[in-house]
Amino acid sequence: MRSLIVIPRFYNVFGANYDFPVGLGYILASLKTAGHETFVLNLNQDPAPVAELVEQALLEYRPAALLTGGLSPHFPRIKPILETARRISPSVTTICGGGIITAEPELMMEHLPLDVGVIGEGEATVAELAAALDSGSPLSGVDGVIYRDDSGKPVRSAARAAIKDIDAIPMPDYASLDLPAYFKSQAQNDGLIFNYTEQPRMVPLVGSRSCPYKCTFCFHPLGHKYRQRSIDSLMAESTLLVEQYGANFLMIQDELFSTRTNKERLVEFCDRVRSLGVKWGTSLRADSVDRDILAMCKASGCVFLSYGVESASNEILRSLKKKTTIEEIENALEATYDSKICLVGNIIFGDRRETPQTIQESVDWWLSHRKYLLRVSYIAPYPGSELYRHALQTGVIPDKAWLIPQYHSMRLNMTGMAHDEFFGLADKWAAHSYREVLIPAEITHVEETGNDPVKGPLHTLEAVCPHCGGHPAWTRLNQPWFSISFGHLTMACRECGQKFHTLPLPQELAIQQLLDRLDGKPFAVLHQEQEFNFPAKISTRLMRAATAVVSETPDTQVPPYLAERGHGRFTAAEALAGMDVRDVALPLENGVEPALPVIRRLSSLGLRVHPLICFPESRHAMATIKKAYGEARLAQARRYLAVARKQFPISEEMDLLSVRLGDAARAEQGYRDMTARWPEYDAGYLALARLFMAQGRLEEADRLLRLALVRLPGNQALAGLARETLAAQGAGRPAAVQAGAA
Incomplete structure (x- = not known):
């Protein structure tokens, strides 16, 4: 059978790293091994609209069947693929x-x-x-499928037994999946596992299937029977990836790579993978490791281990059916930390037995073990899990279809607490985890060294690790797209593996430029009681270099993050003259205007004020820029926009503001970037066409709208603007209008 496998578009921004489609890679290899002609369309390798790419592939390959797949949160990414197939080629089996x-x-x-x-x-x-579709055989004879009968009603065939010998499954077809292109999407700052190599080439592997445990929040899509590949099989694939493709990081993406009853497997893997000279990581249970095992892991190249922590309350761990205790978890985390392996894990609130007391129990433990930088979030009742069934039975999920739009970001209260009480506590500590639980590194050097056409500016960064005192350095750090949401970055020390924080790279660069300008002269930092105040909390270099910390209320208690940097008390601005201090650095979260009274007062004392605009989140940046624009303070708005663009390089709103602020050239580039990043949306095309029309570039507007209507046929907004273009031209019938009418 002639088939087309379509890999859904997993990225959020074109060029960003995405989850490699291992599962579809196995399907591809199995079809080819069975003799079926199979083609691949990877929607992550082209920014054109999904519908356009799927249509082109269907017309080019003329398949009898289109195959795709993913997890429940991928629903909105999978649906457009199938809809396009149904519209373009109704006879194709989806x-x-x-x-x-x-x-x-x-x-x-x-x-x-x-x-x-x-x-x-x-x-x-x-x-x-x-084979059944090829021969016209009834699908009822194929185990493990659901299909439609003659009336269109879904019918299940018999369940398929689990594959006993998973060594016999053909390894993913890496050549057809274009693994080298996947490597190009990776950059040094795309995540913790990428921090360890200058040119990351990470590839995920599957070493086992399913899991022998039955945690209430988990669903095992590959069945309930836990099976492990032999180390021979795993090493054969690993060797191929290293020798043929140049992989330098193996991420074993099992639900559980090794168990406490089979530690010999992990030992054997460590013994054999060492010869490949690669870094690797995986997921383990806390009760399956000890210091000897971890020492072997570290010596063999392991730099990353993920543990299922979930809660520090043994009552909640029992309710989750984790079959582990907080004492075992604590021992594993401490041993992993001491072994200089990066560890990650989550505290998740919201189990059905959660109470204010169990939340506080977890919070107390988490805060006393902040060196691990565990993340705090909500428990999610994913379809198929025990919690999902419980939420349906209790009415927390009123209807299965109701949950579909929320698959990617579930936020439900399954506890016995009132909604306000539960979400108040959970939201408080989730926010606290990224605003207050911070471990800043001391940055000793940062420099913009180049530009990647997809990733943007690249930086060299040198730091002093707050955990080990080592001096990790990177030469190709990008400003990742996910920093749009947060005012800091989390990185892993290359020497001890542990996590620490830095400011976004443009802010670190601005601080270094300020220190270079001051050239060793004494200066003070004005401390303000702000919601985030990330520069004061994170920039160890800025705060240690400061001679004093000025406060408008000098008699108040100094917060711990200042005391830790040698500032035991605040200083009044009037006292700076006697300290021979003439310069004051002023970190700002919401632009200059709210701080103008303070700036005027400091200036009246003969002090030179150096504003450092450091937006903690993109929403703060947008609010500040819009406020300045709304009050006709255009020069300030442009300055804020320039700062915000460096910190948050991917922002449709900022592109739109560029036009309002009169920066037509920057706006045009922004709109062109927008159409490349989000080609399936009409906003970029409409904005760019309107800009062309305002500048009298009517033919360019017509060409753009023609292209847009080919990509987005039937779009009324585009067709309407095309008619405006026609009216402006005064004669003729532009092709864009013809396309719109068609």
């Missing part, structure tokens, strides 16, 4: 698999334009399914 189908087969058949769903492991199923 097939979808993965956790999204396995968790809720009938629900997905109802809400996706789907002919066949693959339930559970798909390798053997798709090979048999392709």
